[in-house]
Amino acid sequence: MIITHENLWWWGKSYTLILDNGKAMIEVSIEDERPDAACIQSLLVHESVRQQGIANAMLTFAEDKAKKAGCEQVYLCARKGTFLIPWYERRGYKIYDENPEYSKGQTVAMNKYFEEKE
Numbered sequence: 001m002i003i004t005h006e007n008l009w010w011w012g013k014s015y016t017l018i019l020d021n022g023k024a025m026i027e028v029s030i031e032d033e034r035p036d037a038a039c040i041q042s043l044l045v046h047e048s049v050r051q052q053g054i055a056n057a058m059l060t061f062a063e064d065k066a067k068k069a070g071c072e073q074v075y076l077c078a079r080k081g082t083f084l085i086p087w088y089e090r091r092g093y094k095i096y097d098e099n100p101e102y103s104k105g106q107t108v109a110m111n112k113y114f115e116e117k118e
């Protein structure tokens, strides 16, 4: 089963994708104050269905939503020392902040422009 929601908030909007009776989800949000950039959050796949390409497919869904909404870039946080950073790099993301203020040294902030900047 696949569920998609478009959620409207006072600060903007978000799209949620839920798969496999809640075993996997992703959310991408776009703030009205920053319509050029979409934030990927709540990317989660249950242990029983990991390493089958579900996160890759959901990230493509989220990036497509951001593109269609007119965003120029997507950004996210990835925990240091995990496979996440090299995976996002393989998908075209780059680290733009090694030590975001809110992360207490545990994550990096990464982003990806849909059209590569000169």
Ligand SMILES: CC(C)(COP(=O)(O)OP(=O)(O)OC[C@H]1O[C@@H](n2cnc3c(N)ncnc32)[C@H](O)[C@@H]1OP(=O)(O)O)[C@@H](O)C(=O)NCCC(=O)NCCS
Pocket: 043, 044, 045, 046, 049, 050, 051, 052, 053, 054, 055, 056, 057, 076, 077, 078, 079, 083, 084, 087, 090
């Ligand atoms: C991160 C997470 C969503 C990945 O879900 P998944 O469905 O297993 O991922 P996929 O099968 O689509 O694999 C995505 C990529 O990561 C790699 N990967 C997945 N699990 C891995 C592991 N345990 N070790 C090394 N690489 C791994 C895959 O090889 C793949 O890379 P590729 O496309 O270049 O070949 C899942 O592990 C999870 O929910 N983790 C806990 C929450 C979390 O960390 N969320 C991310 C927040 S930024």
